[in-house]
Amino acid sequence: MLNKISRYAIILIIVTISAVHLPNFYWKLFGKRISRPIIYYSPVIDDFVYFKLGKNNKLNYIDASGKRYNRKKFEALLPFDFYRDLDKWGVLPDTIKGIPIDVSFIRKNSQSFRISPYKLHNPLIQLFPLFESKSNFTNLELPNELFRIGTKIEFITAETNTINDSLTKIFTEKLTETGFSFPATFIDGNPTTRKPFDEGYFIVDSKGFVFHVKRVKGKPFCVKTNIPADLGIRKIFISENPRREFYGTILTQSEELYLLTYDNYKIIKLPLDGYNPDKMSLVFLANPIYRVIRYSGSESRVCVVTDKNYNLVDTYEIKVTPLSKTITGKIEKFIFPFTINTRSGRSKYVNFDVNFSGFQSTYGIIISLLICFFVKKYRRENLMHNFFDFIIIAVSGMYGLLAVLLVKPELWD
Amino acid sequence: MQNVIECINLTHKYGKKLIFKDLNFTVQRGKIFGILGKNGMGKTTIINIMMGFLQPTSGRIMVLSEESHNLSPQTRARIGLLHEGHLAYDFMTVEQVEKFYSKFFTNWKKEFYYELMNKMDMNYDHKISRMSCGQRSQVALGLIMAQNPEIMILDDYSMGLDAGYRMLFLDYLLEYVHGNNKSVFMTSHIIQDLEKIIDDAIIIGYQKILLQMPIKEFVNSFHRYCFITDSESLQLEKNDIIKNFEVIKNKYSIYSFHDINEIKAYFKQKNISYEDLQETFMTLEEAFIGLTGKY
Amino acid sequence: MYKAILYKEWIKIKWVLVGFAAICLAVLVYIGLDSRHNIEMSGAIKTWLLIIQRKVLYYSLLKYIPLFAGIALAVAQFVPEMTKNRFRLSFHLPIDEKRMLLFMILIGLLTNMLVYILIIVGLMITGSAFYPQEIVLSSLITVTPWLLAGIAGYLAASMIVIESTWKNRIILSIISIAYFNLLFLENGYNEYRFSFWYYFIVVILFSITILFPGYRLRKGSK
Numbered sequence: 069m070l071n072k073i074s075r076y077a078i079i080l081i082i083v084t085i086s087a088v089h090l091p092n093f094y095w096k097l098f099g100k101r102i103s104r105p106i107i108y109y110s111p112v113i114d115d116f117v118y119f120k121l122g123k124n125n126k127l128n129y130i131d132a133s134g135k136r137y138n139r140k141k142f143e144a145l146l147p148f149d150f151y152r153d154l155d156k157w158g159v160l161p162d163t164i165k166g167i168p169i170d171v172s173f174i175r176k177n178s179q180s181f182r183i184s185p186y187k188l189h190n191p192l193i194q195l196f197p198l199f200e201s202k203s204n205f206t207n208l209e210l211p212n213e214l215f216r217i218g219t220k221i222e223f224i225t226a227e228t229n230t231i232n233d234s235l236t237k238i239f240t241e242k243l244t245e246t247g248f249s250f251p252a253t254f255i256d257g258n259p260t261t262r263k264p265f266d267e268g269y270f271i272v273d274s275k276g277f278v279f280h281v282k283r284v285k286g287k288p289f290c291v292k293t294n295i296p297a298d299l300g301i302r303k304i305f306i307s308e309n310p311r312r313e314f315y316g317t318i319l320t321q322s323e324e325l326y327l328l329t330y331d332n333y334k335i336i337k338l339p340l341d342g343y344n345p346d347k348m349s350l351v352f353l354a355n356p357i358y359r360v361i362r363y364s365g366s367e368s369r370v371c372v373v374t375d376k377n378y379n380l381v382d383t384y385e386i387k388v389t390p391l392s393k394t395i396t397g398k399i400e401k402f403i404f405p406f407t408i409n410t411r412s413g414r415s416k417y418v419n420f421d422v423n424f425s426g427f428q429s430t431y432g433i434i435i436s437l438l439i440c441f442f443v444k445k446y447r448r449e450n451l452m453h454n455f456f457d458f459i460i461i462a463v464s465g466m467y468g469l470l471a472v473l474l475v476k477p478e479l480w481d
Numbered sequence: 482m483q484n485v486i487e488c489i490n491l492t493h494k495y496g497k498k499l500i501f502k503d504l505n506f507t508v509q510r511g512k513i514f515g516i517l518g519k520n521g522m523g524k525t526t527i528i529n530i531m532m533g534f535l536q537p538t539s540g541r542i543m544v545l546s547e548e549s550h551n552l553s554p555q556t557r558a559r560i561g562l563l564h565e566g567h568l569a570y571d572f573m574t575v576e577q578v579e580k581f582y583s584k585f586f587t588n589w590k591k592e593f594y595y596e597l598m599n600k601m602d603m604n605y606d607h608k609i610s611r612m613s614c615g616q617r618s619q620v621a622l623g624l625i626m627a628q629n630p631e632i633m634i635l636d637d638y639s640m641g642l643d644a645g646y647r648m649l650f651l652d653y654l655l656e657y658v659h660g661n662n663k664s665v666f667m668t669s670h671i672i673q674d675l676e677k678i679i680d681d682a683i684i685i686g687y688q689k690i691l692l693q694m695p696i697k698e699f700v701n702s703f704h705r706y707c708f709i710t711d712s713e714s715l716q717l718e719k720n721d722i723i724k725n726f727e728v729i730k731n732k733y734s735i736y737s738f739h740d741i742n743e744i745k746a747y748f749k750q751k752n753i754s755y756e757d758l759q760e761t762f763m764t765l766e767e768a769f770i771g772l773t774g775k776y
Numbered sequence: 777m778y779k780a781i782l783y784k785e786w787i788k789i790k791w792v793l794v795g796f797a798a799i800c801l802a803v804l805v806y807i808g809l810d811s812r813h814n815i816e817m818s819g820a821i822k823t824w825l826l827i828i829q830r831k832v833l834y835y836s837l838l839k840y841i842p843l844f845a846g847i848a849l850a851v852a853q854f855v856p857e858m859t860k861n862r863f864r865l866s867f868h869l870p871i872d873e874k875r876m877l878l879f880m881i882l883i884g885l886l887t888n889m890l891v892y893i894l895i896i897v898g899l900m901i902t903g904s905a906f907y908p909q910e911i912v913l914s915s916l917i918t919v920t921p922w923l924l925a926g927i928a929g930y931l932a933a934s935m936i937v938i939e940s941t942w943k944n945r946i947i948l949s950i951i952s953i954a955y956f957n958l959l960f961l962e963n964g965y966n967e968y969r970f971s972f973w974y975y976f977i978v979v980i981l982f983s984i985t986i987l988f989p990g991y992r993l994r995k996g997s998k
Contacts, residue, residue: 070874070984070987071874071987071988071991073984073987074984074985074986074987074988074991075988077981077982077984077985077988078935078948078985078988080981081951081955081978081981081982081985082951084978084981085951085954085955085958088954088958089954191914191964191965191966191967191969192828193827193828193910193911193914193965193966194910195824195828195908195910195911197821197825210819210821210822210825211821212821213821214821214824214825214828214908216908216910224908226819226820226821226823226824227815227819227820227821229820229905229906229907229908259825259829260829410958410961410971411961416963416964416967417967417968417969417970417971418921418958418961418962418967418968418971419970419971420971420974420975474947475944475988478991478992478995478997529996532864532868533867533994533995534864534867534994534995534996535995535996536995536996536997550995554869554870554871554872555870557868557869557870558870560868562864562868564861564864564865566860568860568861568862568864568865569865570784570856570862570865571856571862572787572788572856573784573787577783577787580780580783581780581783581784582780583780584777584779584780584783585777585780585869585870585871586870
């Protein structure tokens with residue numbers, strides 16, 4: 069009995085490992101590039117334009133009405149995106165919609181950031197450097213200590229690996245004074261010296277209030293913002309930009325995205341229909357006239373345009389055939405009843421995600437069962453003695469077939 | 482008298498190659514039983530089946546009334562097994578291996594083992610992997626004697642041993658078995674040492690048993706007759722009467738369990754002309770080879 | 777009886793254990809020296825942030841040691857049992873063979889654990905000397921899949937050594953390597969935090985895999 073269980077342990081291991089690796093091999097063998105159009109909004113023709121991979125693997129440049137362009141003409145429709153090229157060719161217009169433009173004007177009034185799913189699924193040690201925000205020098209410098217925040221805000225001097233009591237005391241007292249109730253729920257910032265200036269951290273306290281904390285001339289700066297405590301904040305993305313329009317964005321549990329503005333921490337909801345931060349990556353582009361937000365998942369690409377006050381101007385969506393619905397993807401479902409994914413671009417974690425293929429896999433399972441039946445007949449095995457073999461194949465299809473045939477039962481059992 | 486080992490219709494094939502077919506024999510309590518045969522005739526295969534290391538193609542062996550492929554640990558404790566080549570845990574020393582085995586057997590007789598080791602002047606911290614074949618055989622023998630089992634199964638005890646060690650081995654074995662009502666099952670391809678000690682034996686040849694009888698009986702009843710013949714094309718065949726024959730030019734030797742008169746009658750019946758027919762003396766080894774063939 | 781088996785296994789593996797303990801100590805000392813050197817050269821804060829943000833694993837030298845230790849222990853335990861068909865000695869002992877095999881595996885696992893305890897304690901000591909507790913904790917979390925690979929490596933290697941045919945040995949080796957691979961996918965720290973237990977379950981499956989090849993060996997199956 070135990071020997072039989074042992075055999076099935078080997079079989080289950082083979083099934084599991086096949087479910088990880090075989091679909092991988094399958095895609096490496098048969099995977100094809102599929103077209104993922106990139107959508108822009110042209111202030112010249114006031115319409116969406118995009119390019120996508122056509123047949124022959126050539127890029128096609130098209131506008132929303134279906135008109136085709138060559139690359140140069142296409143870029144001319146998008147002066148805020150391709151101003152460097154246009155400037156080089158000497159065709160950058162002087163005005164757009166009556167606004168005089170040049171390269172430096174565009175550059176000053178542009179801002180972009182990207183929110184990718186992996187930023188939400190990324191292990192991070194909760195220790196942060198608190199930069200000096202008002203230094204006498206232009207470049208940001210690393211402080212001598214990192215801080216952690218739990219029941220108090222605690223500074224650790226790196227050189228000695230000991231707690232800096234005075235900083236800890238000053239900051240903890242300041243936070244408490246400002247109305248912060250420990251422990252902190254979470255903290256977000258942009259802890260890098262590669263940014264033009266520092267806006268410190270946004271810390272959510274135990275009651276859900278958001279506090280803005282910086283170090284100014286060595287002293288704590290702490291503001292309790294008026295962001296509603298019941299907003300249900302999931303993550304705050306901070307990215308300092310010289311335009312100083314917003315600190316960054318706030319993502320809520322209900323998958324809404326807000327801009328966190330310099331206007332007394334006022335928040336502005338972005339009109340993003342169907343945005344799923346766990347599956348889609350989002351690009352935000354500000355130009356002198358519009359805000360263009362693109363987000364794309366496996367089935368669609370959406371482009372939303374708003375004016376400078378974030379009133380919706382227009383949206384455009386292009387459906388994309390996801391890999392799973394290509395012929396290769398359909399055959400995959402037929403062959404493999406499930407797959408196990410360990411790594412994805414959407415997470416920095418190593419996963420163990422089991423994805424079931426649904427009813428299509430029934431055919432593959434039936435074929436696997438038949439093959440097993442005939443091989444066992446050919447090998448003159450007693451079909452009933454290891455009947456569990458068939459149950460394994462009925463659940464795991466080809467993986468089970470492979471495993472059962474590789475690990476032969478003992479004939480005298 | 483009780484049978485300690487019963488072999489019933491045992492047949493074994495490796496793949497399609499038949500090793501032996503329908504072997505039947507029994508080993509009685511208190512007896513020394515030998516399986517003799519040239520190398521490659523399946524002696525070790527029989528022991529492997531007997532100890533459950535191999536599944537026979539058909540038939541079965543009962544050891545102490547248990548199926549050989551399913552011997553319980555308690556029964557295994559009653560069997561002392563000397564493996565082919567005096568297999569031992571090479572990585573242990575003389576002392577370690579005794580200490581190890583002693584924990585498994587309730588009747589452990591430490592003194593048997595150390596007596597033998599002392600006789601050979603063996604250092605107790607001598608590692609088995611650094612021993613000669615002979616020394617290792619004494620360790621293996623010492624261990625099964627200390628185990629004090631009801632049955633000893635010795636697979637080709639003589640392999641790699643020179644005459645001295647073979648004698649030593651057998652002396653100890655005899656002393657141990659006699660009077661203790663112990664049984665021994667042994668295989669060998671060297672027969673002369675066994676003449677004095679084996680009670681009953683089978684001789685196996687290619688795919689079958691050639692003979693099953695006590696050695697003394699074999700020596701007494703197996704004959705070699707030599708004769709000369711003129712007939713150029715004399716075709717002898719092996720059968721119940723002529724077990725084996727050899728030809729050198731016109732000189733013939735035949736081996737048979739029948740007496741000279743029966744041979745003469747057989748020749749007459751077959752119309753074989755002969756001169757100078759006489760029985761010649763054989764040693765046990767010659768008789769053994771006469772039966773199993775030189776090749 | 778079990779004491780005797782423990783005695784026999786100990787004779788076979790003690791030098792492997794001592795060897796790997798020495799390797800671990802040497803690597804841990806090196807990790808300590810390396811940390812000291814980096815902190816001295818680039819400053820503590822930079823070194824810390826390199827670890828936190830760039831996800832440099834300062835202990836990555838340890839990565840494959842548990843796996844190699846596991847394989848070496850399995851080889852030390854089971855190869856002497858297999859050469860010259862010596863397994864027949866063990867299988868003739870008056871003890872149930874399944875229990876014996878599982879007990880041998882248990883001894884091997886506990887020996888592996890000794891190596892892991894050394895690694896964990898060593899990481900705690902060297903880590904605490906140079907880094908804050910969060911980093912030390914992350915190092916312990918990050919090495920767990922590597923330790924798991926060590927256990928898997930031990931169990932798989934035991935099974936492969938005990939298996940009696942080369943064809944099956946090759947198949948089992950491919951499967952095992954394909955599994956080890958899954959435990960070394962990390963690009964940074966703490967990445968197995970949510971999936972660790974799934975991989976652990978697969979290792980649990982590995983823990984009884986030795987019985988089937990053992991059974992085949994016992995019964996002389998080809």
